[in-house]
Structure formats: C-alpha cells, structure tokens
Amino acid sequence: MSSTRTVIIGAGIVGLCTAYELLQRGRDVIVLDRESTLDGASAGNAGLFSIGHAPLTKPGASWRGLRWMFDSRSPLWIRPSLSPALLHWLWTFHRHCTPDHLERATRTLCALGWRTAQALERILDREGIDCFYKRCGWMDLILDERNLAAAQREGRSLAPYGYRTDAISGRELRRRDPAYRDEVAGAIHYLDSAILHPGLLLRGLANAVRSHGGEVRLGCEVAGFVRATDGRCIGARLTSGEILEGDSVVLAAGIWSDPLAAQLGIAVPMQAARGYHVQLEGTGVLPLHGGVMHETFVAYNPMGSQLRLAGTLEIGPTGRPWMRKRLHALTAAARRYLHGIDRAHVTAEWAGYRPCTADGMPVIGPVPTIPGLFIGTGHAMMGLMLGPVTGRILCADICRTQQEIDPNLIDCMRPRRLRTSRAA
Numbered sequence: 001m002s003s004t005r006t007v008i009i010g011a012g013i014v015g016l017c018t019a020y021e022l023l024q025r026g027r028d029v030i031v032l033d034r035e036s037t038l039d040g041a042s043a044g045n046a047g048l049f050s051i052g053h054a055p056l057t058k059p060g061a062s063w064r065g066l067r068w069m070f071d072s073r074s075p076l077w078i079r080p081s082l083s084p085a086l087l088h089w090l091w092t093f094h095r096h097c098t099p100d101h102l103e104r105a106t107r108t109l110c111a112l113g114w115r116t117a118q119a120l121e122r123i124l125d126r127e128g129i130d131c132f133y134k135r136c137g138w139m140d141l142i143l144d145e146r147n148l149a150a151a152q153r154e155g156r157s158l159a160p161y162g163y164r165t166d167a168i169s170g171r172e173l174r175r176r177d178p179a180y181r182d183e184v185a186g187a188i189h190y191l192d193s194a195i196l197h198p199g200l201l202l203r204g205l206a207n208a209v210r211s212h213g214g215e216v217r218l219g220c221e222v223a224g225f226v227r228a229t230d231g232r233c234i235g236a237r238l239t240s241g242e243i244l245e246g247d248s249v250v251l252a253a254g255i256w257s258d259p260l261a262a263q264l265g266i267a268v269p270m271q272a273a274r275g276y277h278v279q280l281e282g283t284g285v286l287p288l289h290g291g292v293m294h295e296t297f298v299a300y301n302p303m304g305s306q307l308r309l310a311g312t313l314e315i316g317p318t319g320r321p322w323m324r325k326r327l328h329a330l331t332a333a334a335r336r337y338l339h340g341i342d343r344a345h346v347t348a349e350w351a352g353y354r355p356c357t358a359d360g361m362p363v364i365g366p367v368p369t370i371p372g373l374f375i376g377t378g379h380a381m382m383g384l385m386l387g388p389v390t391g392r393i394l395c396a397d398i399c400r401t402q403q404e405i406d407p408n409l410i411d412c413m414r415p416r417r418l419r420t421s422r423a424a
C-alpha cells in the first residue's frame with residue numbers, strides 16, 4: 001500500500017478535480033469509474049458555470065413542487081411513491097425551504113463561487129484545456145413581463161456578495177444578439193458567471209490527471225471498501241475482486257454514493273433528480289451567451305456549432321426508462337425564446353442524474369466516524385460549478401492543510417450533519 005495514495009471512487013467532476021488538486025500537492029491518486037466512457041452527469045449537464053447560484057431549497061419551492069407532482073410535463077416532477085426514504089427527504093426538504101436557510105446557503109455558495117472560478121481558471125490555464133470556456137455571464141430570459149420584477153429582485157439579492165447583474169429590455173437584448181425572439185420581454189444578465197462544454201472539460205481533466213502521473217481507470221466497478229484492523233478506510237474492492245489500497249479514500253460517486261456508503265453504516269440521504277439534454281445543429285444563429293429560460297427552467301448553451309438544451313428535474317429512482325415527453329419539452333420550451341429551433345436537427349439526446357440532498361447543500365469532507373474516508377457529493381444542480389472548489393476543500397482536508405475558505409462558512413456542508421438529517 002502506498003502511504004500517500006488516495007483512492008477516488010467516481011470520475012465525475014468532483015472525483016477528477018479532487019485528483020488534480022491532490023497531484024498538485026505531490027500525492028499519488030487512482031480514480032475509479034465503473035463506466036467505460038466519461039459520459040455521466042458531469043459531462044452531459046448544461047454547462048452553466050453559474051457562480052453565486054442559489055440552492056433548490058427556496059421558500060415556496062416545496063409547495064410548488066407538490067403542485068407540480070401531478071403534472072409529468074412540469075419542470076420539477078416527483079414520481080409519486082410512498083417510499084419512506086422519499087417521504088423523509090421531502091419532509092426535510094420542506095423544512096429547509098425557509099428564508100434563514102436560504103440566506104445561510106446563499107452566503108456559503110456565493111463565497112464558494114469566487115473560489116471555484118479561480119480554481120477552474122487556474123486548471124484551464126495551466127493545462128491548456130479548451131472547453132469553450134467563456135466568462136460572459138449567463139442570461140435569465142423572461143417571457144412574461146410580470147416575472148421581470150421578481151427576477152430582477154433575485155439578481156439584486158446577490159449584490160451584497162459582490163455579484164453583478166444587469167436588467168436588459170427585450171429590445172436591447174435583440175439589438176445585442178439577434179438569436180432571441182420578439183416574445184422575450186427581457187433578461188437578467190448574471191455578469192460574473194461563465195459557460196463551457198462540460199464533456200470537453202471532463203476529458204481535459206482526465207488527461208491532466210494522467211499527465212501528472214495519476215491513474216484514471218474506467219470500466220471498473222467498486223463493490224466495497226477495504227478497512228485496516230484499526231477501522232481506517234484504506235481502499236476499494238472492485239467487483240472483479242481486485243483490491244486497490246492507499247491511505248485515504250474519496251467517495252465521489254454522485255447519486256450512487258449513498259448505497260456505497262451504506263456498506264459502512266453511513267447514510268447520505270439523497271434523491272436522484274434526472275435531467276435530460278438534447279443537442280441541436282443547424283439553428284442558423286446561435287446565442288452569444290448561455291442561460292436559462294425563466295418560465296420553463298430549461299437551460300441553453302451554445303457549444304461550438306451546436307446548441308445544447310438541458311433541464312427538467314425528475315425525482316425518483318435511477319434506471320427507469322426515459323420519459324420522452326420531458327425530453328421533447330426542452331425543444332418545445334426553446335421554440336418560444338430562440339430563433340431557429342424548428343429548422344435544427346437533433347444530434348444527441350442524453351439523460352443523467354443530479355445527486356440532491358434534502359437541504360440543498362453538498363456533502364464535502366472527512367467522515368467523522370471512519371478515519372481515512374472522505375465524501376464529495378450531493379451537488380444537485382451546481383456540481384459543475386462547485387466541482388473545482390470541492391476538489392480544493394477535499395485536498396486541504398486530506399493533506400491537513402489550511403482551508404482557503406472560512407471554516408464557519410463551509411461548516412454547513414460537512415458530512416457530520418448527515419446523522420442529524422437522518423435523525424430528523
């Protein structure tokens with residue numbers, strides 16, 4: 001066993017960013033993923049690097065979710081079920097939809113936002129990764145004038161944390177960018193954010209990890225953990241029987257982290273929120289920015305010559321057949337905001353799972369009851385954006401160096417709250 005090797009389970013954005021940061025600190029890493037291609041949530045997402053993002057748990061979100069529960073075409077849909085885990089998750093989610101929790105979560109996420117942008121840009125510059133990264137901000141596109149004031153208020157609520165927004169009229173928007181249809185009444189431009197191609201980023205990260213001497217092994221499924229006689233977690237056991245050891249293990253297996261952690265008696269209560277993307281070629285004019293279509297929650301992002309439309313939150317068990325009407329809802333939504341959707345043809349369709357905790361915050365850090373084990377998951381719809389800073393936080397935890405971020409701020413993301421949340 002190597003005394004400075006970390007075994008990382010999951011080659012998503014969290015696993016790869018953590019591997020990269022550990023290598024920068026002179027440690028050895030091996031990243032394991034059961035898929036043979038890098039094509040999970042971290043590659044198929046919308047590609048909005050939206051720093052200063054608010055969590056899902058906003059006041060009123062639980063009631064709106066409940067109303068939408070009966071409409072399988074709505075942006076957020078919960079597959080009806082009496083599963084105790086789902087009911088517990090929904091109740092905990094509801095209890096966190098308060099102004100106090102939103103304020104605390106926003107404060108943390110806003111602080112992380114600046115750090116994660118710095119961390120990502122450092123990696124892109126150092127490694128020369130070309131993933132269409134553009135720090136051009138993102139647009140909240142609004143059709144219904146009655147939604148403009150609230151959207152503007154939401155944008156301004158980030159001003160105390162240093163985030164800039166610009167309210168743009170529909171006419172001005174079209175003057176700047178002819179991609180938008182006349183029906184768009186206006187937009188809020190979140191100026192500090194960025195857009196990118198997440199698949200290219202992930203591939204670039206994997207190459208960077210390999211080029212710095214780390215190993216990224218695809219097509220190997222982790223079946224369980226290896227523990228030393230003193231209880232320390234020191235490795236992973238593959239389904240093939242092979243054992244890979246180190247001095248620490250990072251569980252970064254997205255939504256599948258919970259069943260793996262359960263083997264160690266730890267609960268990471270999460271629900272899988274499936275989302276879809278469709279990739280279009282031939283729209284004619286492509287928007288200059290990415291963004292979100294406010295009324296439908298569908299995201300759009302120009303990637304090279306193509307346009308990616310991504311969205312919908314479908315809460316339920318993993319592995320069920322795709323709901324094609326939810327996939328089709330993406331293009332139906334975009335038709336109302338953007339030119340050229342009807343003339344375009346589909347080049348790819350995809351679905352993947354967001355790992356969603358009930359309090360809307362990720363779980364990052366050492367597991368107090370199991371020395372050697374670290375967790376990085378639960379990033380819901382913010383994982384692309386929070387991946388780079390998660391890598392830095394975990395790296396500081398593993399290397400026992402000082403955190404760059406005020407420990408009080410990141411306290412609400414620490415794994416020790418898991419027990420509390422389950423007990424609740």
Ligand SMILES: Cc1cc2nc3c(=O)[nH]c(=O)nc-3n(C[C@H](O)[C@H](O)[C@H](O)COP(=O)(O)OP(=O)(O)OC[C@H]3O[C@@H](n4cnc5c(N)ncnc54)[C@H](O)[C@@H]3O)c2cc1C
Nearest residue numbers: 010012013014034042045046048222254275382383384385
């Ligand atoms: C439609 C959609 C749009 C989104 N848009 C955005 C966006 O614009 N911006 C943003 O910030 N976030 C976005 N997200 C969220 C983001 O994609 C996720 O939060 C993020 O990808 C989670 O990363 P991860 O590394 O935790 O997990 P994953 O990317 O799921 O990676 C986990 C990996 O673990 C592997 N694994 C699981 N079990 C095992 C095992 N037993 N053995 C070995 N390997 C295993 C899996 O194969 C997988 O590759 C979006 C998500 C979706 C679905």
